[in-house]
Amino acid sequence: MGMGRPRAFDADAALDRAMDVFWRHGYEGTTIAQLTEAMSINPPSLYAAFGSKEGLLKAALDRYSEKRDAWMEKVVGASTAREVAEGFLMEHADAQTDPANPPGCLLVQGGLACGTGSENVPFELAARRTRTEDQLRERFVRAKAERDLGENADPVTLARYLSAVTSGMCVMASSGADRNTLREIAAVSLKAFDEQAKA
Amino acid sequence: MGMGRPRAFDADAALDRAMDVFWRHGYEGTTIAQLTEAMSINPPSLYAAFGSKEGLLKAALDRYSEKRDAWMEKVVGASTAREVAEGFLMEHADAQTDPANPPGCLLVQGGLACGTGSENVPFELAARRTRTEDQLRERFVRAKAERDLGENADPVTLARYLSAVTSGMCVMASSGADRNTLREIAAVSLKAFDEQAKA
DNA sequence: AGAGATTTGTAGTGTTCGCTACAAATGTGG
């Protein structure tokens, strides 16, 4: 028995296109017509490959998470908690204003509140944001064990704080804040980290 | 000539109901059917009073802004910049987890990214967020004139920072963060404010 | 080459969307 006609498009490249559309317009603001045009495929190809609009979003999020994980690995690879925090904040400021992508972060712009039938989407995005926070927290747990953080510094609080700041930066980036503005915010945030870290 | 049949519903009460729906589902996730049911009116009444779905959102935002302005007046009324920052952050933590409202803030949950035809909505929300930031900044300008802030403290940066943090708290609240979590973030943020304020 | 498996493009499907035509209902001013 044969193996069927091969797919004529590159799924990863198509996912990158879809990611951009979801990022720019949010899940609910994105239409299948926009997606198929951006991906240069027809609806049946989209549905055969990804199942549904939500399935496509999840596939795009998986791809997004891959890149993000690689990026986070670099960030938490820094030798001190201080450098981890600084790298996390500054790289976020740059990434959210990277002209190669829509402003902000897909995990926030994708949709914080959705309509009936898409309640799952905000959950999905939140779960992926939490993952980043978890990676930070684990790194800070290690830092504390290494006496790289003060006796009273709480890895949970530190990770949450940095996560909150970067989410806030997303919101500002989405409304046009430029790179320097975000870096300024990052720099101020870093002072709170320092204070908290030496506690 | 007569003055016509009087309106049978309270516009402000109806706006409060609409606000809740927009807040919970975002602009694009909200349908006219949900709105009319929540407001206990029929579509023609909605359109006669507010013009369109977007007109209704703006009216709801105006009402939201009224309440917020009253609240901000109280916050910036504090006697020191430090108290202003603390009040702003802590009251935000409480407001965003007030069980009387959906979690987060309408100006963020309403929609950061929207589809074609609703591009105006994120702008509108951003403009109202900026207004809060402006109120903070002006208060800090005054604080600086009063020597209540350090020589090198920048009111613009301080206001932006606080604004970013509260936006980040919105994102976390929308994904279930509880009041104590947000207060913790507020407390850490306040340390950065202190460091920056005495510069 | 032929059979089987899968993808592709065309052309829709039914549903839901934001919005409105219309006539009955209800108020005011003369």
Added chain:
DNA sequence: CCACATTTGTAGCGAACACTACAAATCTCT
């Protein structure tokens, strides 16, 4: 009580939505 003005409820408008039936096309395997 009678024009007049406005709101109300019913019912439904065209358009856009997510999604799919179907047949032609293109591959692999024998």
